[in-house]
Amino acid sequence: MKADFKQVRDTLVVRISGELDMLVADQLRQAIDQRLDAASIRTLVLNLEKVTFIDSSGLGVIIGRYKKVSAQQGRMYIVGACTSVEKILHFSGIDKLVPLYRSEKDVVSN
Amino acid sequence: MWSVIKGRWTSLGLESYMKVKNYVRFEFNSLPENVAFARSCVGAFASQLDCTLEDIEEIKLVVSEAVSNSIIHGYNNDPSQKIEVIVSIFDNGSLEIIIKDFGKGIENIEQALEPTYSSDPSHMGLGFTFMRSFMDEMEVISEPGKGTSVRLLRHFPSRGHQAMA
Numbered sequence: 196m197k198a199d200f201k202q203v204r205d206t207l208v209v210r211i212s213g214e215l216d217m218l219v220a221d222q223l224r225q226a227i228d229q230r231l232d233a234a235s236i237r238t239l240v241l242n243l244e245k246v247t248f249i250d251s252s253g254l255g256v257i258i259g260r261y262k263k264v265s266a267q268q269g270r271m272y273i274v275g276a277c278t279s280v281e282k283i284l285h286f287s288g289i290d291k292l293v294p295l296y297r298s299e300k301d302v303v304s305n
Numbered sequence: 306m307w308s309v310i311k312g313r314w315t316s317l318g319l320e321s322y323m324k325v326k327n328y329v330r331f332e333f334n335s336l337p338e339n340v341a342f343a344r345s346c347v348g349a350f351a352s353q354l355d356c357t358l359e360d361i362e363e364i365k366l367v368v369s370e371a372v373s374n375s376i377i378h379g380y381n382n383d384p385s386q387k388i389e390v391i392v393s394i395f396d397n398g399s400l401e402i403i404i405k406d407f408g409k410g411i412e413n414i415e416q417a418l419e420p421t422y423s424s425d426p427s428h429m430g431l432g433f434t435f436m437r438s439f440m441d442e443m444e445v446i447s448e449p450g451k452g453t454s455v456r457l458l459r460h461f462p463s464r465g466h467q468a469m470a
Contacts, residue, residue: 217376
């Protein structure tokens, strides 16, 4: 798993690649939280284009960040999830809380 | 001991009348690194059934959930313990996956199997829900202090026969 961070004003974009399971969940959680705490982020965008696998440990990271961002009156979006990842997001109901978009551009234009 | 099959509680004692065509059995340390190893192995083994890539993804997911449960809940993240995986392909094209730990076991299986139940608040309690949804049968056998075994079965009827032909 690899995560690249890009911050533009109060928006944090996290581009994640690899497999999101219990091995990397804590590491990813800490890396995102560190940046959420350091700056007053109002919009969190998780780019999952290069995520090839997700299980409930990975979903736990997403739902936890959603709660954190919501508590700060912020918004969160997921972009670029492949079919298999999208299926799991849908199955868990996360897509009802966190809108899914095809690309980062789609989030901006909406 | 009790088990649950498609949400229906039954006493154990299921006889299998199917013949094993192929099986693989492996064990590993309860390390988070081995979760990916376990799901990849089972996914690769299952691919000899003529199933779709989507099926393989679902199989990898349920293995990931069961092995993660063993590490997190069975062994409280102690990496020095043992997890055993036995995967069988039957002559009718069914795939059986057994994931076994020798950890603390589950006190209340009914509660653990509830869709939103999680003993850890940071988790959503989706593990068993995924297993039950993506497999045709699920049995959980657990004894406090002795460990937990999860048996998952998925039927790939006509395709399986074609693959074996």
